[in-house]
Amino acid sequence: MTRRILSAAVVAMMLAIPVSTAFSRDNGPRLQRLETIRQKLKGFLNASGIVTPRLQTPEELLGFLLYSDKNLSIRRNQSCASCHQLTPAIDPTTKRPLPVAGFIDPDNIQRGTPVSTGSLPDRFGTLNAPSVGYAAFSPFFHWDAAEGLYVGGQFWNGRAATLQEQAAAPFLNTVEMAMPSKWAVVTRLKEDPRYRVLFKNIYEIDLEHIAEHENASATQTPPPAVFAAYDAMTKAIAAFEKTRAFNRFTSKFDYFLAGQVELSVKEQRGFELFNGKAKCAACHITEPGIAPDGSVQPPLFTDFTYDNIGLPRNVNIPGNPEPSLGLGGRSDIAARDSAGGDIGKHKVMSLRNIAITAPYGHNGVFKTLEQITHFYNTRDTLGFVADNKDPGFGVSGWPDPEVTQNVNRDELGNLGLTATEESELVAFMGTLTDGYPDWGRDRNVPPGTPSPFIQMPLPPFP
Ligand code: HEC
Ligand code: HEC
Numbered sequence: 001m002t003r004r005i006l007s008a009a010v011v012a013m014m015l016a017i018p019v020s021t022a023f024s025r026d027n028g029p030r031l032q033r034l035e036t037i038r039q040k041l042k043g044f045l046n047a048s049g050i051v052t053p054r055l056q057t058p059e060e061l062l063g064f065l066l067y068s069d070k071n072l073s074i075r076r077n078q079s080c081a082s083c084h085q086l087t088p089a090i091d092p093t094t095k096r097p098l099p100v101a102g103f104i105d106p107d108n109i110q111r112g113t114p115v116s117t118g119s120l121p122d123r124f125g126t127l128n129a130p131s132v133g134y135a136a137f138s139p140f141f142h143w144d145a146a147e148g149l150y151v152g153g154q155f156w157n158g159r160a161a162t163l164q165e166q167a168a169a170p171f172l173n174t175v176e177m178a179m180p181s182k183w184a185v186v187t188r189l190k191e192d193p194r195y196r197v198l199f200k201n202i203y204e205i206d207l208e209h210i211a212e213h214e215n216a217s218a219t220q221t222p223p224p225a226v227f228a229a230y231d232a233m234t235k236a237i238a239a240f241e242k243t244r245a246f247n248r249f250t251s252k253f254d255y256f257l258a259g260q261v262e263l264s265v266k267e268q269r270g271f272e273l274f275n276g277k278a279k280c281a282a283c284h285i286t287e288p289g290i291a292p293d294g295s296v297q298p299p300l301f302t303d304f305t306y307d308n309i310g311l312p313r314n315v316n317i318p319g320n321p322e323p324s325l326g327l328g329g330r331s332d333i334a335a336r337d338s339a340g341g342d343i344g345k346h347k348v349m350s351l352r353n354i355a356i357t358a359p360y361g362h363n364g365v366f367k368t369l370e371q372i373t374h375f376y377n378t379r380d381t382l383g384f385v386a387d388n389k390d391p392g393f394g395v396s397g398w399p400d401p402e403v404t405q406n407v408n409r410d411e412l413g414n415l416g417l418t419a420t421e422e423s424e425l426v427a428f429m430g431t432l433t434d435g436y437p438d439w440g441r442d443r444n445v446p447p448g449t450p451s452p453f454i455q456m457p458l459p460p461f462p
Helices: 005-014 017-021 027-047 058-067 105-111 164-166 182-189 194-205 226-239 252-257 265-275 331-336 369-378 419-432
Strands: 142-144 149-151
Touching: 058 105, 058 194, 058 226, 164 226, 194 226, 252 419, 265 419, 369 419
Parallel strands: none
Antiparallel strands: 142 149
16 A cells, blocks of 8 residues: 555645645544645635536547447347446345446346356356446556555556556456457447447548458457457547546535535544544545646545455355455566565555445455455454355454465554444445435435536546
């Protein structure tokens, strides 16, 4: 983990808050500083105009069509949206739709599965599908020399540097959309007349004249136009993922930050614990940052670094695969570090919408927020159980970490929180769910209230 001291200092400077307090990790000054930011923001936001979130460009529209298109999978039964749904999943208890889309696999919510089924029905992934919400904010994967650690990228191990690079992978992944080659995918694109028009108009790519080869294998050399078309397809998908549809900033926390609503006493206590005793904010950043246009960027609840929090193995994943070695399991990372200092580390995920994106952790071993919070608190102090099938899992004990190298024992594992404090943390995380005007029943923020951060530029930043 890293502490984004730089951005805190920049925000402090911008808002003319003494920098000495901005550097303090003490809870008191942190909250005081936040209060000052809230008051300043309130004035700024009241003065600013409003625009409606919608798809603004033909490229974003194309991205939406591609993202939702099942035809681009081997059995014509799976799209990106199948595993990163654009509409709310059904709450398994109430049988009602959740308040907003969490951009995760609805099966994981509705049926309690930890991993996704592929286009081919007997194929399963080995990792939990993360939310695509706010993924656009992850910086390019890079080595931060000052902090001495890796930052950014997409996937639990950061192996795709950007959203566009990420979007190229699922079509050809045998446990996902399972197409045999880029040529085969582009052949499917040709079937839809809308794509023919949009590719021509946006990218000057003529799908019409690319030779068809639906069963082309990866070893067959396609015409060069196939690569251009495939690239354009991933670019459009990334453009869609960068829109407000995925990056809404309409959680209760956002309206709180803007001074439009207050947190309940319980949520406020949770927030204080999150920043203080429970140490969550050390990695799930709560400090606002600064957008390139100089406006305030609300926190994303991640610093996009990598850590091994000591997750137990999830023996409920079909086929009981070997544990993921995360960042240090990548051959390029391993080649640079023979000591294995990054083995077992996975990306710190954003906690935005976390209450509606169960299960938790890269292997989905935790079913509820209560459970993962209890784990952070008692990993090193509760007893031992063999695995997560044991009825005592999380009650009488925890299994050993699935990867024992590099487990973080400094900031988690024995937090000394009471049961009440754990529930306050969970209550706070509940304020990070978007769509608060629709589900909050809060007079101060009635349905239709736009995000307080509607003017903030979204990635790619100018
Ligand atoms: C079968 C389910 C499935 C399908 C289909 C699928 N994904 Fe995913 N997605 C996953 C899983 C599982 C991961 C995590 C894999 C990993 O980290 O190695 C993931 C990771 C991601 C991430 C990284 C998020 C982050 O914060 O690191 C993005 C972005 C994403 N997918 C977008 C897409 C897009 C775009 C498509 C369509 C082209 C797609 N996915 C298709 C299951 C799926
Ligand atoms: C040292 C850094 C660090 C600290 C401190 C930390 N986390 Fe995390 N958090 C992570 C990492 C890394 C992951 C992903 C771990 C994995 O899946 O292997 C994660 C994952 C999570 C997830 C699941 C995310 C998902 O999409 O599945 C939740 C919820 C969470 N953390 C909450 C908390 C809370 C609450 C606290 C404080 C009690 C906390 N974290 C403290 C680094 C940290």
